[in-house]
Amino acid sequence: MGVTPLKLLWVLLVVTTFNCLVSTSRAIDMPEGIADPEKAIKDPMYSDPVFFWRYTSRPANTREPGEYFYWPDAVIKGSPDAFLPAATGRQRAISEKALGEMAAWAEAHQSTALIVVRAGRVEFEKYWNGTTADDLLNGRALTRSVTPMLLGFAVADGKVGLDDPIGRYISEWANDRRGKVTVRQLAQNVSGLEVTPETPETQILGNKDLCLVYCGDVVRAALSYDYAIPPGTRFESAQENMQLLALVIERAMGIAIQDLLSERVWKKIGAADATFQSDRPNGTARVMCCMRATPRDWARLGVLISRDGQWQGQQVLPKGWVKTMATPSARNSSFGIGLWLGKPYDPMRTYFEGQPGVIPHSEPYLADDVRVMEGGGFRAVWMVPSHDLIIFRHGPGVPNWDHAYLVNTAIRGMKRK
Numbered sequence: 001m002g003v004t005p006l007k008l009l010w011v012l013l014v015v016t017t018f019n020c021l022v023s024t025s026r027a028i029d030m031p032e033g034i035a036d037p038e039k040a041i042k043d044p045m046y047s048d049p050v051f052f053w054r055y056t057s058r059p060a061n062t063r064e065p066g067e068y069f070y071w072p073d074a075v076i077k078g079s080p081d082a083f084l085p086a087a088t089g090r091q092r093a094i095s096e097k098a099l100g101e102m103a104a105w106a107e108a109h110q111s112t113a114l115i116v117v118r119a120g121r122v123e124f125e126k127y128w129n130g131t132t133a134d135d136l137l138n139g140r141a142l143t144r145s146v147t148p149m150l151l152g153f154a155v156a157d158g159k160v161g162l163d164d165p166i167g168r169y170i171s172e173w174a175n176d177r178r179g180k181v182t183v184r185q186l187a188q189n190v191s192g193l194e195v196t197p198e199t200p201e202t203q204i205l206g207n208k209d210l211c212l213v214y215c216g217d218v219v220r221a222a223l224s225y226d227y228a229i230p231p232g233t234r235f236e237s238a239q240e241n242m243q244l245l246a247l248v249i250e251r252a253m254g255i256a257i258q259d260l261l262s263e264r265v266w267k268k269i270g271a272a273d274a275t276f277q278s279d280r281p282n283g284t285a286r287v288m289c290c291m292r293a294t295p296r297d298w299a300r301l302g303v304l305i306s307r308d309g310q311w312q313g314q315q316v317l318p319k320g321w322v323k324t325m326a327t328p329s330a331r332n333s334s335f336g337i338g339l340w341l342g343k344p345y346d347p348m349r350t351y352f353e354g355q356p357g358v359i360p361h362s363e364p365y366l367a368d369d370v371r372v373m374e375g376g377g378f379r380a381v382w383m384v385p386s387h388d389l390i391i392f393r394h395g396p397g398v399p400n401w402d403h404a405y406l407v408n409t410a411i412r413g414m415k416r417k
Helices: 005-027 038-041 047-055 096-108 140-156 183-187 208-214 220-224 240-251 259-265 295-308 323-327 403-413
Strands: 072-076 113-118 121-127 274-279 369-374 379-384 388-393
Touching: 005 140, 005 208, 047 208, 096 113, 096 121, 113 295, 113 403, 140 240, 140 259, 140 323, 140 379, 183 240, 183 403, 208 220, 208 240, 220 240, 240 259, 240 369, 259 274, 259 369, 295 369, 295 379, 295 388, 379 403, 388 403
Parallel strands: none
Antiparallel strands: 072 274, 113 121, 113 388, 369 379, 379 388
16 A cells, blocks of 8 residues: 555644644643643654554554555565365365354354365355455454464574574663563563553553554564563563564564565465555564455465465475474463464463453364464464364454354364265
8 A cells, every 4th residue: 555645744734733732732731641742742752753643543443443544564475376276066074054054153243254174175265244355354463373483484594593582683682681581482472571551542651552553663662661570480462572573583584574474475375465564664564463464365374384384285384383383382381382272171261371361162172283373353263284174264353252163163064974
């Protein structure tokens, strides 16, 4: 998505507006909960036209923003190829009844896309609410499974060791205790970096999570998170972990994360162009959230992981790396490196150790090797290698969700030979 003169004019208008607020803020009473613009504009973290453009044009539903909000794009260039073939006749492995139940349940739970792949063939594909196969769908936290895939290349190329201190690559922390966090700890969400308290978006000053999402320098934003607890002592799916992991990979490999993804994965699996959001024009990709790709390309990633990093017989991810990603971490047996794991059964899985769960499962998965790429709003790519089964669901968060339903319905519906 290009930068139009109108958008640039809007940025200038926003900055001018805030400059006016600066000159008059002493003469007005600031509403409760609103940061003083004079302090905000002088703070180096927020003296940032991109931040103020995003902040003042944020959508009513910040979890589901319109396409305009992702400007500017960090394009992941693809090499589009035909999607997987459709299963026909005896190739169908899942009963029509089961597929119908899955579709009805997905529709009732406000899904926008559902794709079911078995043995490399598409058993079911349907879209709702105006979505099409060519739309770029916001994966939200599905994005946090992508950077760990790329970590495999840095390790296989001998550029990074999993037990290296991140201060070896993040020079800003070379003499900081945060630099002693290992690459593995960062990737497994046990970095010990702070998890900031939930803060209203109306509070600008000091709101680190807001800056991580809106600021025009995502590296500076990620580096602002402080040491909180000893690394390895608590599992916390903190946003800054993946942004810092991408920084380690980029500096070790000498290539932007979107270009590494394009050359090593995206083109090789026949995917179409996709995007991260760049923090500013010609800036750094924001990778802790909101990669946008077509529904079919999200499903391609599922096939790639389910088949140990192979795509149509070609080894794309480093051999053995998927096994590393799917190995339970020491602190959380339901999480490896960038992948959630289906075992052990937890009826209400949590993202933050010691806090209430947020992902409901009505029953255990019917396979022991379920792996999940998971994003906000119950977006998910489920992979079951033992059944060569991949399911992609996209849509908003809804009540009465059951993270086990689609997978178990498909497995129960598999035809017995």
